Amino acid sequence: MAECQGTTLIPIGRVDPIILAWLKEDLPKGLSITVTITPPLPLTPRHFFKERNQYLADGLLAELTTLNPDGNTLSLGIVDADLFSTGLNFVFGIATTGRALISTFRLRPEIYGMPPNPGLYRRRVLTEAVHELGHSLGLPHCEHPGCVMFFSNSIADTDRKGPEFCFRCRRRIE
Template structure:
């Protein structure tokens, strides 16, 4: 009899937990903002993507943390000024909250690691590194302890192949590695006046690329951190927030406490004076209370 009652309790608890989670995603879905029809130059105007339903995500092969692999790593490459160093640390803090996984920054690597054949002077007369070289010849060799994802950050501009003028970043989701550049995220030299704009762009790019590592496709349903982007202006139009469907996907794999994550994001945005992010989290919190 006791065993029967115990099993009934487990079943009821499990059902209640699932119901609470579903209620959470339903409640915050009221704050999802539908995308405007794409205009020339936008990502969805150039690439007619089909999107990814929750069921498609569940039935796909996607990365799930284990006891052996559960840490996200950042690898700075280059000589960063004090403001850039601060941004990298704030990005680490953000990713740790965003994915609810421990996130660590590895020791800086010198630009000398990039050989001459993987460098060029680009169309804008600035030095650029070949993004694919960083993935294949730098990051693939690194095996950080308990690493589940590895993202390099450079202060030098990147290009993916000779015919392209530049790229914000590049990733190999199969290998769980990515590289992004801070170079184009601010005007000429990073200053205090554009610190928050640059930071917000960096947070969007890093969370987006690592989101892909965890199996999230581009979002085509709502304004979302997983929207594809063709330009910096389009990146600025997109939100820091994951839509309710993308949050549901991420949570199904990472198994974190939704409310804890939401409160921590709200505090992060408030502490760092990122007004738009703070207001979005505040709206979600109101909807679940």
């Protein structure tokens, strides 16, 4: 399993500072890592697809490549924009070895006609961040529906699984 000393949060475009504060506080509890935050990167139109009104997640993730020169720190990009990936209508996030990207856009309860709920929103953001960081550490999707590494096909899957690893996945990253 990949060895890392910490995670760098990289806001892309306008990201609510409270989300960064939540992640800085919550990520070390589940992953035993240090967390730092960089100044925001611009959200450029280069990866925006007007006909879909979405950004291509793969392109945004590729832009994080140069931000981890030593390989000992994971990079987690955070964007408040709707994302898609090749072959998928939308994604909550995407990852590759050493770097990950999450979108907060579809994690807000208001998107689904619900009233604002900061506690639920915080849990969803943490769940997707831990899930994508798990992938960046080399974990595949897990078959256990309660594990954070279970594939989220919908927001209901994200809500059901929560931000914790199952025993097997936890062992693989320790």
